[in-house]
Amino acid sequence: MRHEEYKELLVLEAAGAVDPSELRALDEHLASCAECRGELDELRDAAASLVYAVAPVAPPPARRARVLEQVKTLGARPADAEAPRAAEADAVAARPPAKAHAAEEARRLLSRLGLWQIFRARPSLAFGAAAAVILIAALGLLSASLWGRTHELRAEVARLAERLGASEGDLARERGQLAQAREVNELLTAPEARLANLAGTKTAPQARARVAYDRASGRALLLAYDLPPAPAGKAYQLWFIAGGKPLPGGLFKADARGRARLDDRLPANAPTLSAFAVTLEDERGEQTPKGDMYLLGAES
Amino acid sequence: MLSQARPESDAQDAALLRGVARGDERAFADLYDRYSSILFGLLLRILHSRAEAEDVLQEVCLQVWQQARAFDPARGRPFTWLVTLTRSRAIDRLRAVESRERAARRSAEEGPAPDSEVETADDAAVRSERGEVVRRALSELPEEQRQALLLAYLGGMSQSEIATAEGLPLGTVKTRTRAGLKKLSALLRNRLGQYAV
Numbered sequence: 236m237r238h239e240e241y242k243e244l245l246v247l248e249a250a251g252a253v254d255p256s257e258l259r260a261l262d263e264h265l266a267s268c269a270e271c272r273g274e275l276d277e278l279r280d281a282a283a284s285l286v287y288a289v290a291p292v293a294p295p296p297a298r299r300a301r302v303l304e305q306v307k308t309l310g311a312r313p314a315d316a317e318a319p320r321a322a323e324a325d326a327v328a329a330r331p332p333a334k335a336h337a338a339e340e341a342r343r344l345l346s347r348l349g350l351w352q353i354f355r356a357r358p359s360l361a362f363g364a365a366a367a368v369i370l371i372a373a374l375g376l377l378s379a380s381l382w383g384r385t386h387e388l389r390a391e392v393a394r395l396a397e398r399l400g401a402s403e404g405d406l407a408r409e410r411g412q413l414a415q416a417r418e419v420n421e422l423l424t425a426p427e428a429r430l431a432n433l434a435g436t437k438t439a440p441q442a443r444a445r446v447a448y449d450r451a452s453g454r455a456l457l458l459a460y461d462l463p464p465a466p467a468g469k470a471y472q473l474w475f476i477a478g479g480k481p482l483p484g485g486l487f488k489a490d491a492r493g494r495a496r497l498d499d500r501l502p503a504n505a506p507t508l509s510a511f512a513v514t515l516e517d518e519r520g521e522q523t524p525k526g527d528m529y530l531l532g533a534e535s
Numbered sequence: 536m537l538s539q540a541r542p543e544s545d546a547q548d549a550a551l552l553r554g555v556a557r558g559d560e561r562a563f564a565d566l567y568d569r570y571s572s573i574l575f576g577l578l579l580r581i582l583h584s585r586a587e588a589e590d591v592l593q594e595v596c597l598q599v600w601q602q603a604r605a606f607d608p609a610r611g612r613p614f615t616w617l618v619t620l621t622r623s624r625a626i627d628r629l630r631a632v633e634s635r636e637r638a639a640r641r642s643a644e645e646g647p648a649p650d651s652e653v654e655t656a657d658d659a660a661v662r663s664e665r666g667e668v669v670r671r672a673l674s675e676l677p678e679e680q681r682q683a684l685l686l687a688y689l690g691g692m693s694q695s696e697i698a699t700a701e702g703l704p705l706g707t708v709k710t711r712t713r714a715g716l717k718k719l720s721a722l723l724r725n726r727l728g729q730y731a732v
Contacts (some may be wrong), residue, residue: 284669
């Protein structure tokens, strides 16, 4: 693509009108072109001004209270303190909840996770068995992540919990999200799911990862540990090696403990998928691997 | 850069964001009080649903709280960051809602969402300053460029969808969108020097 074409693309990007298929090419170009980055920033300023064409509307005061409460709940807490609780949640979530005790169980669990204050503040929340079953299934999110990315998960559960104070229509939406979380859980445990174990290369000999994937649904889940932290501006990228060629997968970063998780999709039309690799790339991602390889492994 | 338009306001916003990045709840509350009406109005315009708009506002607030650290003042104004990420979350939600409900989309030229509230006196003051400049600049765009730009940015429609809706070639829609934003950018660059955010 000529430079002129990138310049046109970036105007569309600022206007929120760029085609997703062209976004990656644009991002790649932006990574190395300061002129275009500057121009994009200016155009984004102009586009953001369009918000003044819309009437401001004050959100209800109750929303402000909820937002500030959520932020207070999520305030910095040491990650290590959360890990044992996550393991407890795993144990409980693995048992199918008996309806009679579900409400009490969910209450205890949430209290341990420090989320009970979210519910206490909501007297309208009918903490019936149905809601509790949904909550326990929501906490099944924790079991799908074998290590505590608890900060984000607590945010996720808090968000889901928020919605239990909302209408039935919203609950239906939440069930969709929970169904997704269950899918991931199933992917990890299904007998027909395939697993690839990835070992660390010389760049990171201590790193390990596992990719669970299922061709039928196209889902792939990567769980990695003991990865060194990605430097600023960089991220790890998953590659699907098919027919000898690496096909680009999603981007992820490791947490403070070197653990990472990526929900991704297998490339459509991939011929025999033979292996997986993880490299360190610019955080916008690449179309072909450029950085050092950290993990590599074949289907087991 | 448009950030020259009102350096004190941008500096205040940047200071608030730095506070948020440090986990300062008071800074976050101040930022919320400053921008929630503007962002909520935008969400209502894109989503046409109060329930969805409130949901996404909560998501946006969470994202701001968690990602304030990632904001780079060298790359743009805090205001732009907030508006851009709000619009992105709204479009994501719109796509999710559409794929389930296949709701009909309304024109971006429509007025405020039917269930919108009367704006506060503070809101009116904001609108009367920078808002007037922006709206006047918009009115100076050729009609078809303004239409294309508003449909793309506020209407949540892809270029292909706009082309189909308007019965135009895709290339024409893209040309109008680009021309509209470039012209708006040029007009605002010239005019915002003396106006407040």
